[in-house]
Amino acid sequence: MSAARVAGMPGPWQPDPVRQRQAGYRLEDLLRLPPDAPRVELVDGVIHVVPAPTLGHQDVSSLLRGWLGDHAPAHLRAAQAVGVALDRDFTREPDVLVYRAEVPDDRHFLLPHEVVLAVEVVSPGTRRTDRFSKPAEYAGAGIAGYWRVEQNPVRVYAYRLADRPGRSGNREYELLAEADELLELTQPFPVELPITEITP
Template sequence: MPNWLRPPPGGFTADDLDRLPDLPPHTELIDGSLVFVSPQPAFHALTVDLLNNGLHRCAPDSMRVRREMTVTLDNRQRPEPDVLVIDAAAAGDIDGTTYRADDVILAVEVVSPDSERRDRERKPQLYAQAGIRHFWRVEKVDKRPAVYVYELDPATHAYALTGIHHDRLVLTLPFDIDIDLTELDKL
């Protein structure tokens, strides 16, 4: 049994994700605990591809799109959004394993059966507390993605729902976005 299965006193830290040998891919740190990802259904993978490609197409030159990279929110929080948009200045370190919350413009979570509570409750709470201005939660509705779009309310430091998009995702914030969600049927 690997030694890292036993948490140190006080829990794991964000830096531990880079130091612990042989961690499973896509391991996250939530509240000082390691979270391992289960195999994802095809819907999850296809939706991540659809949003990743659509955001790449729409993103301005000042931003970059990444998938499945961790974000260090603080010493005990290092979640891994399914898709994220970052400031282009933060994209220069191609050997980096994480981004800072200050560099994240949008975090996207595609809800899976094994992560419903984390994706719907805990992760949005953490992203909002870290000041990430835009968050999308994506759910499967009738075999297609439904995108729940949130914006950070600066007065409450919590997300406010600004829209639910089913067939087409058309937004002007954080930049002009137009993604045909029905394209999932062709992937």
């Protein structure tokens, strides 16, 4: 059984309640979602609808994606709201990401080794996930860099994947820099980002 409309119920697409209870969804099911399906992530086989972002969140994401796209070297590209398949039954959709340019442009999902930076813009409804869950998931999958962007005022926290496991016994991110004026980094490429350029 694939992701489909609930039998006998009119209206927009919904996940199959039986498969949701069984945590039975896989990556290939997401590729078959109908055009009217909402944005979703797959967490341990359960489909989660991605909350609609605020205008401020979208402004910061768009400005940052534009800045990264303009400044990344030729072997890297920037994208917004593209899924990353962390496992067969686990996907996330970073707000912005930087990935290797050799990835074919007809792909719906990136693999962790193709992503060099995942960025989450924190909103009131995503604080816990963006500050705790997603960094742990991205680090566990081996994504080299993670940025967390707080709003009001805009402040960027830039992390890199540590060489050794952390206190949890798993790979974790370590803070490289934080900035509310100028973010300066050497990875994933030389960065001198004035925070005003990503502030709406």
